Amino acid sequence: MKRHELPLRLGSLLLAAGLLLAWEAACRTLRLSALVLPPPSAVAQSLWQGLASGYFWPHLRTTVVELLLGVTLGCTVGFLAGILLGEHALLRRLLMPYVVASQVIPKLALAPLFVLWFGFGMAPTVVITALICFFPLMENTLTALQQVAPERLELFRMLGATRAQTLWRLKLPSGLPAILAGLRVAVVLALVGAVVGEFIAASKGLGALVIASQGTMDTSLMFAVLVLIALLGMLVYQATLLLERWLLLPFTRTT
Template sequence: MNRAPVYSLVLFVALLLGWELAARQMSELVLPAPSVVAATLFDGIRTGYFWPHIVRTSLEVLLGLGLGSGLGLIVGILMGEIEFLRNLFFPYVVASQAVPKLALAPLFILWFGFGMTSKVVITALICFFPLLENTVTAIQYTDRNKLELFRVLGATRWQTLIHLKLPAGLPHIFAGFRVAVVLAVVGAVVGEFIGASEGLGAMIIASQGMMDTPLMFSVLLLLTLLGMALYQIVHFFEKRLAKPYEKETRK
């Protein structure tokens, strides 16, 4: 019997109790108690105060994730298949990722405005590299024996890619997608920090200005739940699509 979930739940309860006891010794401005944060969160959800911000941030995350991951997958396939493109573009891709995204956010807002577009672009840029890197790795490190078998059978390059390289590389690709999902939330919030009047990131800045620490904690909790929900959705599809190929790879 796997008792890890039970121990995890016990640890969670212990952390909440420790937080509650510690918060009672401090000002609510410094560290609000979990009970206070929960009351603020439920009140905001019940009154509808949080919903426009949740929808706005979720939309930015999903659009940025779709755009960045889609481009990362396509470019990763091309660079994995064509060595010339890989040698030509990979140094520039790495250089673009070395620049802190927080430093680029004001520039994107200057180019694309204070609306949703700038946040989607920032999120897409952050999500792009994990999918690109993992897709290139998946394409490059396909089992050599299976590649030789496909050559013997007379498979074309396209058939080898579709029927061997991509299916066998699904575990690597989904691993990159799991990283991208978490980073997508970070990207959207970073964009909202710089310039936004709506969204969970904008609410954090507003709560800081109002010195409303319980509100800030409740928004952080919402962002955590959003990231965890997206991660679990990706994990759900990974178990159904990639796990069979992962078992074959281990064999």
């Protein structure tokens, strides 16, 4: 951690502590029912009990597996589709309306169909997750390939580079920051897709646990699960940032 980042991190932690203290004080002063808004102390107790007893771990493991499978499938297809559409204008004009139409349909509305096609369990959730994280990476890859500097393209043409050489040695390296930005967005949305998919199509997972806590009117448990989801999202996002720095490191050394 750089020295100038330390005060910012401390300030962020102090802000979080202040918000939690204000939340706790408001719950106790106003005597709010724990059913409506539990105090942070009750949420922390429920979180600790769930982790210590092992109750949360199978659900957390299921969500992580669904997330990884969905991100791998969706981002792989999205990246390849972005390259294909970026390199072939005819295909782009032909298929892009259908791609956009597939994205504007709410995935929650498709969940019952996925359950019918793939059955209950992990498969429908993985499909929903893949569909949600497909579009950001495809769109960013497509845009990045189209925004290469014209003078660089002309230089490669003068040097006699093939289309494949231009793609792998110029377009993809130049567009890598934009592509990785799409990956960051895709990963965050993928977690949303996994949790939403579990609302309908799963009996295990953090999303299913939210529905179960709602059914038992255990608001403290629901908040504890939401905390777990937030922590998982932040962890995955930070892992994506580390991957981005590693991939961009050769380019930063040469500039």
